[in-house]
Amino acid sequence: MHKKIRELILKCANRSKASHVGSALSIVEILEALYFNVANISKDNFNKPDRDRIILSKGHGSLALYATLALKNIIPMEALDKYLVDGGVLPCHIDMQSANGLEASTGSLGHGLGIAEGFVLSNRLKNINSRIFVIIGDGEFQEGSIMEALNSIGSLKLNEITVILDNNKFQASAATKDVADVNNYEKIFSAFGFDVESVDGHNVDLLTKALNKKSQKPTAIIANTLKGKGFSFMEDTLESHYIKIDDEKMKIGLTELENV
């Protein structure tokens, strides 16, 4: 499935000439594991109160989410043709009014965890015990609101929440390690009362196993990923945040996908 998601991302990016392609490519396996193996979300229940929920807090990775939702038949495949084109349907940063299956409007960083907390607190009042997954970026982890949310979620022991940190090692203008201490994710999550596990963020089986673990505490999964994963001309580069997929890059990319 991740191959198909990457193909859709590449084609949409080619059509729209939009950026943030690398940010979408790093979360492909995370989304596959969540939507196809772990979370109780389908085309039949995406509006039901007791569904599991996935919030893409790093909203600039939206293209991967749109592709995944299309493959889940939650949004029509044709909507992808209308990604970030004039008069289109799907915007670069997520507008929850634009399509089905989008749990929150994100794009401004550091909002998803608080919204997840609101989902859980209200679910508990309604005796609904569903899981809430939040995907945040390693750059996003620098936002102050993330610390407020982790403190609160940990203190309240909201074990319905699983945070997946997409550790793709680049933020908008630099390698993350050149901006912040990147060796403290586990320590910080643990200190706030989370169970923490680091996994290969491009291994769907390992991700699935980690995501399926039950805990009395909220869970954090550090998914070690590569920005721009899957394509030689952008993998593991800062430039993948901005790269435009012209026809030649798409041709190379599609060939590389076939040969995986």
Added chain:
Amino acid sequence: MRMVFADTLLELAKQDERICLITPDMGYGILDKFQKTFPKRYFNLGITEQNCMSVASGMALNGLKPYVYSIIPFVVHRCLEQIRVDVSYMNTDVKIIGVGSGFEYGAAGATHHGTEDISMMRALPNMTICAPGDNYEMVEIAKLTAKTKDPTYIRIGRHNHGILNHNKIELSKASIIEQGKEIALIATGNMLPVAYDFAQELKKENINPTLISMHTIKPIDKECILKLINDGYKIYTFEEHTIIGGLGSAVAEIIAESGQKATFKRIGINDKYSHVVGSAQYIREQFKLDIKGVIEQCC
């Protein structure tokens, strides 16, 4: 007035189980009854205003009716971007309750004064803004806004005077407190009683102004203001808030686009912070927002 709000919210919560109350550690002695009556629907989430607003948004998306309560600078300015994205943009049914409008927290200093909140909230699409001027307006606004699904900001101030508004209150509909002629005094929140006192002073001079309570600042009652302009009124606005972007600006915008001339003056805080040490009333005097200062500014 904040106690009247808390009591009203408690009654509303008894009728509507979706109502929840979130506070970033404020409301000691004010929210206690709610907390005791509905412990599961009361959330002190800690001193985390940004997170509180996102949590409220999540609750509202999930069908609840969350109220977020704190002092104005903390429940508006500290988390303005969360309000913008999670409440205004996502159009969630979150009620933001700001206490201490204007100089109400006088002695606490400018960090605690609510003097630019209307301007900031007015700029946000989908946002309703109310500022009750007496306890009757407080109760009615709390009840009326509880029925809507709109993002709403309620700006709460003081109450140390009698009930001034005896009208049936509708959101976005100005209340005529006293009908006069030629001069219109339009006041909101804390300035309603001051404008009322000013009206009584004018009457002693045989001038009978029309006194209006603009308890809803957004959407504003445009029709009421256009009528005042058409009828040739001299218009004064009164707000315990910067004159930039608040009630006065909202009225000025309508006058400017009306294509007609009107004599107009904004009474409010003139683009300054308070560095004055003293009580709220003392600070109001220094900013000429007490009755004496208002007479000086208007006459």
